[in-house]
Amino acid sequence: MGFRYPKLLVPALSATLICLFLSSCGKGYAGKIILAGSTSVEPFAELWAEAYAVTHPEVNVIIQGGGSSAGVESALTGTSDIGMSSRELKPEEEFDSGGQKILHIVPVAFDAIAVIANAKSPLTNITSAQLRNLFAGHIDKLDARPVTVVTREEGSGTRKSFEESVMKAPGSKTMERISNSALVQDSNGAIREIVAGDPNAIGYISLGLVDKRVKPLAIDNILPTVETIKNGNYKIVRRFLFVLKTRNNPLSEDFIKFCLSPEGQNLVAKKGLIKIKETK
Amino acid sequence: MKRNTAGKVLLLIALSSIASLAAITFFIFKEGLPLIFKVGIINFLTGKEWSPSGGEFGILPMILSSVWITLGALVIGVPTGISCAVFLAEIIGDKTRLLASIPSVVYGFIGVVILVPFIRETFGGPGFSLLAGSIILGIMILPTIISISTDSLKAVPDSFREASISMGATRWQTTIFITLRAARTGILASVILGMGRAIGETMAVIMVAGNALNIPHSPLDPIRPLTSNIALEMGYATGDHQKALFATGVILFIFIMILNVTATYISRLGLKTDSLSKGQNK
Numbered sequence: 001m002g003f004r005y006p007k008l009l010v011p012a013l014s015a016t017l018i019c020l021f022l023s024s025c026g027k028g029y030a031g032k033i034i035l036a037g038s039t040s041v042e043p044f045a046e047l048w049a050e051a052y053a054v055t056h057p058e059v060n061v062i063i064q065g066g067g068s069s070a071g072v073e074s075a076l077t078g079t080s081d082i083g084m085s086s087r088e089l090k091p092e093e094e095f096d097s098g099g100q101k102i103l104h105i106v107p108v109a110f111d112a113i114a115v116i117a118n119a120k121s122p123l124t125n126i127t128s129a130q131l132r133n134l135f136a137g138h139i140d141k142l143d144a145r146p147v148t149v150v151t152r153e154e155g156s157g158t159r160k161s162f163e164e165s166v167m168k169a170p171g172s173k174t175m176e177r178i179s180n181s182a183l184v185q186d187s188n189g190a191i192r193e194i195v196a197g198d199p200n201a202i203g204y205i206s207l208g209l210v211d212k213r214v215k216p217l218a219i220d221n222i223l224p225t226v227e228t229i230k231n232g233n234y235k236i237v238r239r240f241l242f243v244l245k246t247r248n249n250p251l252s253e254d255f256i257k258f259c260l261s262p263e264g265q266n267l268v269a270k271k272g273l274i275k276i277k278e279t280k
Numbered sequence: 281m282k283r284n285t286a287g288k289v290l291l292l293i294a295l296s297s298i299a300s301l302a303a304i305t306f307f308i309f310k311e312g313l314p315l316i317f318k319v320g321i322i323n324f325l326t327g328k329e330w331s332p333s334g335g336e337f338g339i340l341p342m343i344l345s346s347v348w349i350t351l352g353a354l355v356i357g358v359p360t361g362i363s364c365a366v367f368l369a370e371i372i373g374d375k376t377r378l379l380a381s382i383p384s385v386v387y388g389f390i391g392v393v394i395l396v397p398f399i400r401e402t403f404g405g406p407g408f409s410l411l412a413g414s415i416i417l418g419i420m421i422l423p424t425i426i427s428i429s430t431d432s433l434k435a436v437p438d439s440f441r442e443a444s445i446s447m448g449a450t451r452w453q454t455t456i457f458i459t460l461r462a463a464r465t466g467i468l469a470s471v472i473l474g475m476g477r478a479i480g481e482t483m484a485v486i487m488v489a490g491n492a493l494n495i496p497h498s499p500l501d502p503i504r505p506l507t508s509n510i511a512l513e514m515g516y517a518t519g520d521h522q523k524a525l526f527a528t529g530v531i532l533f534i535f536i537m538i539l540n541v542t543a544t545y546i547s548r549l550g551l552k553t554d555s556l557s558k559g560q561n562k
Contacts (some may be wrong), residue, residue, distance in 0.1 A: 039515070065515075066515055067515035067516040068516060069515075069516045069517060069518045070515060070516070072518075073518070148406040153491075153512045153513050153516070154330075154331065154332055154333060154513055154516075154517075154521070155332070155333070155513050155515075155516030155517050155518075155521055156516050157516070177331065177334070180329075180330075180341070180492060180493035180494040181492050181493075181494045181501075181502070182492055183406055183408055183490040183491060183492055183502050184490070184491035184492060184493070184504065184512065185491065186486070186511075186512045186513075186515065193392070194408070197392075197396070197397060198397075198400060198406065198407065200406075201406070
C-alpha cells in the first residue's frame with residue numbers, strides 16, 4: 001500500500017479552513033464604504049478611515065489605490081463609492097456628452113507639491129525660471145553642479161499640477177514639455193528614495209510626504225509652509241478631491257462629513273495637508 | 281470508466297488555460313490595434329516622442345531600450361552562465377537553483393541600494409541606467425541559462441569525452457571542442473529562454489533603469505523598455521493613452537513571438553545538423 005495519512009486529517013483541515021473563513025467575514029458590519037483612486041490621497045484617506053473606525057466600528061471603510069484616473073473611473077462605474085483624485089477633473093469626466101453632471105466633486109484638502117533636494121545638497125533656493133529650464137532640459141547644471149531631475153510618469157495627477165504651475169513661463173500661454181532625459185518614477189515614494197540617495201537629484205513630491213532625508217527647496221525665496229500656502233504665496237498647490245456618482249448614500253455622506261469636520265481636517269493638517277477652508 | 285472521466289477533466293483544465301491565453305491575446309490586440317492604425321504603424325514604431333496627453337505616440341526609444349537592455353543582459357549573463365554550467369556539469373555536481381526562486385522585486389531592490397549608487401559614484405551620471413538594468417537582468421537570467429545548459433552538458437554521453445581524452449586532448453580541449461559543441465542546441469535554447477525572460481522582465485527594470493524617454497547613447501543613460509512603459513503609466517492612463525499602452529503591449533507581444541519562433545527554428549536546425557554529422561561519422 002502507498003502512503004496512508006491519518007483518517008482525521010482531511011476533516012480536521014477542512015474544519016479549520018471553514019472556521020477561518022467564517023471568522024474573517026463574520027464581523028457583522030452594518031455597511032461598507034469603498035474608496036479608490038489617487039495614491040497621493042490614499043495615505044490621508046487611511047488616516048481618516050482609521051479615526052472614523054473608532055467612532056463608527058459598525059462601518060467598514062476600505063481604501064484602495066490605483067491612481068486618480070482609476071479613481072474617477074471607479075466612481076463612475078460604481079466599483080467604488082468614493083473616488084479619490086489628486087487632479088482636477090477633465091470636463092468629459094465631470095459631464096456626459098449632453099452636458100449633464102455625472103460626478104459630484106467634494107474638495108477635501110489642499111496639498112502643496114514640494115520641490116525636493118537631498119538633505120546634504122547645498123541648494124536651498126531655486127528660481128522658478130531655473131526650475132522650468134531644468135525640467136525642460138535646457139540646463140543640466142546649477143552653480144556648476146550637475147543636476148539629475150526626477151519626474152512623475154505621464155498621466156499622474158502630481159505631474160499635471162506641477163506642469164501647470166511650473167512649466168508655463170510667465171506671460172506665455174504654452175506649456176514647456178518635461179525633458180525626455182528626466183528620470184521617471186511612478187510614485188511619490190520612489191521619487192523620494194532617489195532624491196534621498198543621490199546628492200545631485202531634484203524631484204517633486206507631495207509636501208506631506210517629505211521626510212528628514214530630503215528637504216523642500218524655496219522657490220523664488222518662498223518655502224512651502226502652512227503660512228505661505230494659506231496666503232497663496234507658494235504657488236504649486238492642488239486640491240485633493242472626492243468624487244461621487246450620487247450624494248444620496250448616507251454612509252458615504254457621513255464619512256465625508258467626518259473628513260470635513262474640524263477633527264478630520266486637523267488630522268491631515270498634522271501630516272502636512274492644508275485644511276480645505278483655510279486658503280485664500 | 282473512472283480513468284476516462286479523469287482524462288476528460290484534465291483535458292477540460294488544459295483547454296481552459298489555452299482559452300484564457302487566447303482571450304488575453306484577443307483582448308490585447310482588440311484594445312491596441314485601433315490606436316496603432318489611428319496613429320499610423322510607421323509613426324507609432326519610428327516616432328521619437330512619447331507624450332500621450334499631447335497626442336504623440338512614438339515608441340522608438342522604448343523599442344531600442346528593450347533591444348539594448350536585452351543585449352546587455354545577454355553580454356553579462358551568457359558567458360557567466362555557460363561558464364557556470366561547465367563548472368557544474370564537468371567539474372563538480374549541481375547544487376545551485378536557489379537564484380531562480382528570488383522574486384524580481386528583490387533583485388530590483390538590491391540594484392537600487394547597491395548597484396545604482398556604485399555606478400553613480402564610479403562612472404558618473406544618475407546611476408539609474410542601461411548598465412544597471414543589464415547587470416540586474418544578466419543576473420536574473422543566470423538560473424535559466426545555468427540549469428538548462430547544465431542539463432544539456434550532462435546529457436552528452438561520456439563516450440564522447442573518453443574518446444577525446446584517449447586521442448590525447450586535454451580536459452580543456454575536450455570541454456571546449458567536444459562537450460560544448462555537442463551540447464550547443466540545449467545551450468542555445470537556454471540563451472533564448474533567458475532572452476525571453478530579460479525582454480519580459482518589468483519590476484526590477486523599473487526600479488533600476490531610470491525610465492527616461494530618450495534614446496540611449498551610452499550605457500550610462502537611463503532607459504525605458506516597452507514593459508516598463510506599460511507598467512509605469514497604466515495606473516493613471518485613460519482613453520487614447522490607455523489604448524496606446526495596449527498598443528505597446530501588441531508590439532511587445534509580436535517581439536516575443538518573433539523571438540520564440542526564431543528559437544524553435546534555430547533549435548530544429550541545430551537538431552538537423554547534429555543528426556547529419558552523426559550520420560556521417562558512422
